[in-house]
Amino acid sequence: MILSWLQLPIVDRINIAIIGGGVIGLSIAEQLSRRESDVYVFERNSNVGMETSSRNSGVIHSGIYYPPGSLKATLSVKGRDMIYRLCEKRDIQCKKIGKLIVGSGENAVVQLERLLKNGEANGVNDLSIKYRDEIKKIEPKVEADYAIYSPSSGILEPYDLLTMFRSKAERQGVMMALRTEITSLRFTGSDFEISGISSGSRFTVAANTVINAAGLYSDRIARMAGIDIDSAGYRLHYCKGDYFRVSGKPPIKSLVYPLPQEFSLGIHLSPDMAGSLRLGPNAYYVDRIDYRIESDPREFIDGVKDFIPSVSGMDIHPDSSGIRPKLQGPYDGFRDFIIKDESSRGLYGLINLIGIESPGLTASPAIGDFVADMYFREIKG
Ligand SMILES: Cc1cc2nc3c(=O)[nH]c(=O)nc-3n(C[C@H](O)[C@H](O)[C@H](O)COP(=O)(O)OP(=O)(O)OC[C@H]3O[C@@H](n4cnc5c(N)ncnc54)[C@H](O)[C@@H]3O)c2cc1C
Secondary structure: OOOOHHHOOOOOEEEEEEEOOOHHHHHHHHHHOOOOOOEEEEOOOOOOOOOHHHOOOOEEOOOOOOOOOOHHHHHHHHHHHHHHHHHHOOOOOEEOOOEEEEEOOHHHHHHHHHHHHHHHHOOOOOOEEEEHHHHHHHOOOOOOOEEEEEOOOEEEOHHHHHHHHHHHHHHOOOEEEOOEEEEEEEEOOOOEEEEEEEOOEEEEEEEEEEEEOOHHHHHHHHHHOOOOHHHHOOOOEEEEEEEEEEOOOOOOOOEEEOOOOOOOOOOEEEEOOOOOEEEEOOOEEEOOOOOOOOOOHHHHHHHHOOOOHHHHHOOEEEEEEEEEEEOOOOOOOOOOOEEEEHHHHOOOOEEEEEOOOOOHHHHHHHHHHHHHHHHHHHHOO
């Protein structure tokens, strides 16, 4: 049943308010409600997971790319293992289809070796370099001199993961307030006054703890709480990625990626759980949230035809798009996830999650765990 805030039992105070019903907010709700009661998820859309959480590649990353010691590295490696355990328990379905990161020429082998060492430093211990003949045995249609092979990369249907978090959370008593947008957040000195619009009507409620998991809007929520997002380094930049779907029988069964690029992992080929194949996403900065597909399909064919020439003869058609909530602007270097208890700013009881771009889906169960630890240690203390 889909309820707005006003259809839920009327209360003027709640224990924990989670803003955002994406995979991150729902994972946190599932974790916290194991031990806490009176947990609410506020989601402005008519259902959960309608934004970035359902507009991605659905790839379970193994944890190769991110700087060792970063949250992106540690939480994706841990999250990947947690997801595979959920699959073994049949809580969700996934497929460990493996991944090739391909390159040709002398420069490529140097970059691939560097990437492999980075992956190993992150605890990804099953990586190997493959040469042309070995690549052909794994994927006969791929043309490349070298590749990193990552057998523990896989795929899932993102909606299955977030639905599993949602069902478990609801069974543990979490209330889902859908069609409920938070429009103001104020620390009173002892708790938070949260106001919003639920199915067209205004409401205000007090909360002991607020967890900001609002994805593309999380910097705005932080600003509502009184944080100067520029000096805090919380301002988000939107980096869009379009996808095209390949018609007909997929020429590959594994994930096939080029060497990573500055702002993204590069246009890649990802089979999905239904057995079809997508190309993308590309990466371009935009200044507003608009999911219409704007890219030229030739960019996608050109992006992969060097390593999968057979794609040139295939039909592709626009599929979907997603927008990365990036802390890294067009001229910046690497930025990690921000997951922060804000008591050092005097905002006791606020946890911000900002910049949860890829590998956020993979990391989601580990992020839920991480935030629950932070809550019980720093806030409940
Ligand atoms: C193109 C693309 C490809 C990706 N591919 C992968 C991949 O293959 N593997 C991987 O691990 N990760 C991938 N990611 C990253 C992953 O999708 C995200 O990290 C993850 O979905 C983030 O989830 P979230 O819950 O933080 O955000 P969201 O899903 O955006 O959820 C935030 C929610 O907050 C709600 N909200 C916002 N403001 C308010 C408000 N004021 N009041 C109430 N509700 C509000 C929104 O409606 C939204 O539902 C990809 C991302 C993109 C963009």
